[in-house]
Amino acid sequence: MKIKVKDEGQVTVLSLNGRLDLATGAGLKEEIKKLCDKDSTRIHLNLEEVDFINSSGLGALVSVMKQIRLKKGRLTLSNLAPYVREIFDITQLAHVFEIFETEQDAITSPAVVTS
Amino acid sequence: MTDSRSLEYPSTEESIEQMLDDLNVLLDDSHVTAEERNAFLLAVSEAFTNAIVHGNGLKPGKEVKLTLRIKENELSADILDEGQKGLEQIRQRKPSAPMDEGGRGIDLIEHYATAVGYMETDTGGLRVSIRVSRKTETCKENI
Numbered sequence: 001m002k003i004k005v006k007d008e009g010q011v012t013v014l015s016l017n018g019r020l021d022l023a024t025g026a027g028l029k030e031e032i033k034k035l036c037d038k039d040s041t042r043i044h045l046n047l048e049e050v051d052f053i054n055s056s057g058l059g060a061l062v063s064v065m066k067q068i069r070l071k072k073g074r075l076t077l078s079n080l081a082p083y084v085r086e087i088f089d090i091t092q093l094a095h096v097f098e099i100f101e102t103e104q105d106a107i108t109s110p111a112v113v114t115s
Numbered sequence: 116m117t118d119s120r121s122l123e124y125p126s127t128e129e130s131i132e133q134m135l136d137d138l139n140v141l142l143d144d145s146h147v148t149a150e151e152r153n154a155f156l157l158a159v160s161e162a163f164t165n166a167i168v169h170g171n172g173l174k175p176g177k178e179v180k181l182t183l184r185i186k187e188n189e190l191s192a193d194i195l196d197e198g199q200k201g202l203e204q205i206r207q208r209k210p211s212a213p214m215d216e217g218g219r220g221i222d223l224i225e226h227y228a229t230a231v232g233y234m235e236t237d238t239g240g241l242r243v244s245i246r247v248s249r250k251t252e253t254c255k256e257n258i
Contacts, residue, residue: 016155019135022164023128036212054160055184055223058215083153096213 001050003031011107012040012054027062032064041073046081046103058093065097074098076106118185123178124163126171126196134163134181145185146248154227155190155247159183161220162194162235162243170196170205170241189229190247205233216246 001018012035018024035043045061047053061077068075080088088094089107098104120141124130142152155171163179171177180195211218224231224245232244 015238019132021131021135021160022168023132026128052156052160054157054164055146055217055219056164062214062216067160083149087157090212090223103215 001027001030002046005031005035008044008107011042011044013044013103013107015046015049018046018075019052020050020057020060021052021054022056025057025063028060029063029067032067036067036071036073039071041068041071043073044076044078044106046079047077047084048081050081050084052086053084055091058087058091059099061073061094074111076100076108076109078103120183122181122183123176124167124181125129126173126177126179127175128167128173130179131160131164135160138183139181140185141185142190147185147190151190151247151249155192155245157191158224158228158245158247159194160232161224162192162245165199165220166194166196166198166241166243170201172197172198186249190249192245194243194245195236196240197238198241199239202233202235205241 001016001020001024003014004017008012013029016028020028034045065075076098079102080099085094088097088099098112100109118141122137124134133158138156138255163181166179167173171179177197182193184191205221208218208221227247228245229248230246234242234244236242
């Protein structure tokens with residue numbers, strides 16, 4: 001899996017390309033760790049080019065969300081292919097992650113405040 | 116007509132990528148629909164990852180055997196590991212909580228497979244058998 005990183009103001013956008021599974025999820029976790037260590041904790045993942053995800057890939061996403069939340073940051077996702085979105089729905093993770101139609105929607109969205 | 120392949124992989128993370136590459140090549144030659152491909156890839160990848168990680172404990176000296184069959188009306192796979200008590204682990208599994216990092220693989224197999232079976236092998240390993248039905252032209256005509 002390839003990961004492209006760019007800054008969009010306060011938000012760091014990572015565009016993922018390829019498969020997200022056990023082998024490639026480790027690379028994503030490492031990349032997020034580096035960003036958290038630099039206090040870049042408003043992170044967006046554009047999944048448009050992710051053509052395969054399984055439970056190991058979902059596990060990697062849950063792991064990075066926990067890592068970001070520990071730093072009081074925020075993780076958003078966008079551009080899920082219908083097949084990928086379906087897997088989030090089946091596993092109920094669509095309710096756990098903040099998922100947007102487009103990258104721009106995610107970047108400009110206000111944070112949800114929970115009590 | 117059946118296209119059948121038997122493959123063996125060492126229990127490493129790299130084998131998961133290799134298996135997905137091999138399976139994609141096989142499916143490319145089989146004119147499967149995107150829906151059939153996605154369902155089969157996901158179900159097989161979950162069982163294969165479980166075999167590598169939980170069954171064989173990521174020990175490269177242990178192998179995972181994969182048999183794939185492409186038929187006109189179904190795609191099927193058998194995944195065998197060299198672990199112990201895999202069947203017991205399947206029976207005792209608990210539902211995953213939203214923030215759990217694991218525990219969703221079997222649910223996904225059971226969602227995407229038309230049928231799935233679990234058996235203990237003679238040596239105590241786990242055999243997972245997966246079937247995904249195909250919508251053949253004949254079937255579509257009968258609907």
